[in-house]
Amino acid sequence: MWIYEKKLQYPVKIKNKDVRMAKWIIEQYGGADGELAAALRYLTQRYTMPTGKSKALLTDIGTEELAHLEIIAAMVYQLMKDATIEEIKEAGLAEYYADHDKALFYVNAAGNPFTVTYIQAKGDPITDLYEDMAAEQKARSTYEWLINLTDDPCVKDPLRFLREREVVHFQRFGEALMDVYEYQNSKKFY
């Protein structure tokens, strides 16, 4: 069961619109290594995790990723607010606008729609945890490229926050992997 708290995990207070940056940041909304992919991946893998600890961790990180999705949405929303049609055309976002106006939609920076082929739930918890660790690294790298694409501290700060979260999540999934290996080994002796 999910409860929603009416606050962002990290504050987003963008002062200057930047439609081009919005177009790039949307990569973490509907892209392969973005927050929606992460949330859906972990929240669906959790059902077949072998221990209470791993079920808890996948549930909790999956939930945190939804909170991150909200931060990305807030960033795109604020970067696009008050943008003129001219600015939208110049930024190369006219095709998106033609379909969505300024609505938030699950696409990547190139405009490709989200697909669950971005994620996997193999059922083998070891396999799933390696996928999760790789996912966190891919997300971390993506945030680094996005940080490189802007000079605005109001935009860089939340991106740095989100990037560091990936570092922490990687460590957590790694610890869970160690634990699941041990758990499986302990079941071999009888």
Add this chain to the structure above:
Amino acid sequence: MDRQRCELMRELQEVSFALVELNLFLDNNPTNQQALADYNMFARKYEELKKMYESLYGPLTNFGYAPSKYPWQWVNEPWPWE
């Protein structure tokens, strides 16, 4: 958003974040007593801050997790992305 509201919200975000971090750590380390003590301490602090914020600015949670004055405050603006 006025200054006092912003500062209270910031404090909430700070304590809330500590709780998320400790929660994830505890998921992998359920027997770490220090981490658990810190978690419970922050959880109490969060409860107080949440009640204070809500008494001034309305509920942060719905579905029964916080009360509402009349008229139904959950629908109030601004929403977090604005």
Add this chain to the structure above:
Amino acid sequence: MQKRELARAYIPRQPYVRLFPLREALMRGTIFPNLYMPYREKDR
């Protein structure tokens, strides 16, 4: 120390050593100094 096996990864367990002050923790993105690994743009 246990013998390391082939064909698998090992991740060291994070020790619970100390916490950043709350304000700093939120700004940095972690409450744990030993997990804080900032991005240095000039590295690229």
